[in-house]
Amino acid sequence: MLFFVVESIKQYFSYPTQTSVSFAVERSQAFPAVSICNYSPFRLDNFIEPFINFTNSRNLTNTTDTSTISSEQSQYIRKFFQNLLNHGKPVDYYFFPLSSMLISCLYNGERCQATDFIPFLSSSFGRCYTFNAKMKSNESRVRSTTDDGGIGKLELQLYAHSHQYISYIAKDISVGMVAMIHDNTELPLIEVAGMQFDPGRKYKLNYKKRTNQLLPFPYSDCTTKVPLIMQAMFKRYADADYAYSQVLCSVLCIQAYTYDQCRCISPYQWTTQSIVLPGTDEIIEAPLCNATNECYANAQVRITTTNSIWDQFCSDCSQACSTVDFTITPSAVSAPSSVRIPEIKEFVEKSGITLPKNWTTTWQSEIQNNYVAVDVVCETTRVETYTQDASVSGVDVLSNVGGHTGLWIGISFLSIMELVEMLYRLIRYHYYILEGRIQRRNLEQL
Numbered sequence: 260m261l262f263f264v265v266e267s268i269k270q271y272f273s274y275p276t277q278t279s280v281s282f283a284v285e286r287s288q289a290f291p292a293v294s295i296c297n298y299s300p301f302r303l304d305n306f307i308e309p310f311i312n313f314t315n316s317r318n319l320t321n322t323t324d325t326s327t328i329s330s331e332q333s334q335y336i337r338k339f340f341q342n343l344l345n346h347g348k349p350v351d352y353y354f355f356p357l358s359s360m361l362i363s364c365l366y367n368g369e370r371c372q373a374t375d376f377i378p379f380l381s382s383s384f385g386r387c388y389t390f391n392a393k394m395k396s397n398e399s400r401v402r403s404t405t406d407d408g409g410i411g412k413l414e415l416q417l418y419a420h421s422h423q424y425i426s427y428i429a430k431d432i433s434v435g436m437v438a439m440i441h442d443n444t445e446l447p448l449i450e451v452a453g454m455q456f457d458p459g460r461k462y463k464l465n466y467k468k469r470t471n472q473l474l475p476f477p478y479s480d481c482t483t484k485v486p487l488i489m490q491a492m493f494k495r496y497a498d499a500d501y502a503y504s505q506v507l508c509s510v511l512c513i514q515a516y517t518y519d520q521c522r523c524i525s526p527y528q529w530t531t532q533s534i535v536l537p538g539t540d541e542i543i544e545a546p547l548c549n550a551t552n553e554c555y556a557n558a559q560v561r562i563t564t565t566n567s568i569w570d571q572f573c574s575d576c577s578q579a580c581s582t583v584d585f586t587i588t589p590s591a592v593s594a595p596s597s598v599r600i601p602e603i604k605e606f607v608e609k610s611g612i613t614l615p616k617n618w619t620t621t622w623q624s625e626i627q628n629n630y631v632a633v634d635v636v637c638e639t640t641r642v643e644t645y646t647q648d649a650s651v652s653g654v655d656v657l658s659n660v661g662g663h664t665g666l667w668i669g670i671s672f673l674s675i676m677e678l679v680e681m682l683y684r685l686i687r688y689h690y691y692i693l694e695g696r697i698q699r700r701n702l703e704q705l
Contacts, residue, residue: 367409
């Protein structure tokens with residue numbers, strides 16, 4: 260009995276869990292955030308002159324050609340950009356502004372503007388933009404799927420300006436846009452989760468919402484607390500109300516260890532320059548390592564393969580207690596239609612981006628090779644929810660202990676009483692038999 264009682268108590272304090280799946284209809288739900296980027300982070304017309312001045316001033320090149328960047332020059336692009344960041348110089352000038360890419364925006368049939376988007380920085384795509392992010396301002400709110408009597412539909416028309424791409428940065432991609440559907444409080448890691456779109460097509464992204472809920476300590480190690488190192492990064496986006504993200508926390512703590520070992524951070528994660536070392540509350544603006552410096556790569560390998568180092572620098576990076584995911588179903592058709600082309604031509608000519616040299620003769624093919632349309636549509640009001648529940652509650656453990664105690668005590672007491680009764684009946688039976696024999700023997704002797 261004691262063994263089973265102890266096992267029941269031990270099972271409770273191991274905090275076992277189970278996952279339940281439920282479905283609920285939310286006729287009015289928050290429309291997700293939608294982030295977009297141009298595939299090329301830099302625009303050539305603003306980039307090339309400062310870049311050539313930089314390389315010439317350091318005797319790396321000797322040219323005055325501002326029409327193109329050669330293969331030899333391209334090896335200094337990262338050095339130029341790293342110099343800007345390490346000296347705290349603004350870099351927005353070199354990126355594509357949203358106003359130059361956003362031809363039109365409609366939400367539930369109502370027009371939206373570039374001002375309805377907030378910017379964020381991507382290490383791969385430069386300056387990107389998010390629609391419907393949650394803001395700290397009390398006057399702003401997250402859009403609902405039923406706003407203006409709609410069903411939750413965002414319609415975007417975009418233009419890529421591929422003639423301004425720097426080919427050695429875009430690598431093997433000639434032109435394209437990147438988009439991501441995510442939670443309203445999530446700072447998007449669009450380099451990992453973004454969807455790439457080919458021009459000359461209109462894409463439809465149907466989404467279904469799914470939520471995940473974990474139990475807090477002691478059932479899991481989940482957290483909602485935003486560590487200081489993430490708060491330091493979020494200060495770059497002061498208006499956005501971003502929440503905790505385990506993936507982002509992991510990226511930042513790896514950068515913190517890299518800085519601790521190398522006194523610089525990975526040049527490929529230049530958006531994470533604000534770091535905080537463990538045991539301190541000082542925010543450090545870390546410089547970028549040179550690409551040829553092997554220290555940062557070796558440091559990243561060490562922290563990801565050594566548990567003791569990870570526990571020291573990434574102890575705050577546990578899983579989030581609540582997450583929202585979206586299942587996307589994409590489809591696409593050819594676009595734009597001939598009716599739209601004059602409107603797009605007018606937009607491009609007024610976009611503020613330098614036009615291709617042969618625009619007057621090739622504008623139709625240019626539009627076909629740069630136009631991307633994206634519709635994001637709520638497919639269903641049914642929300643799928645995964646919830647972590649306790650397998651054994653306090654009531655369960657009391658019931659188990661009581662059940663085992665009653666069972667084992669009941670078996671012992673009844674068994675003893677039944678045994679006593681059986682012995683009593685056997686003894687009495689044999690006593691009567693023996694007594695009968697004695698009486699018969701006495702009668703025979705008489």
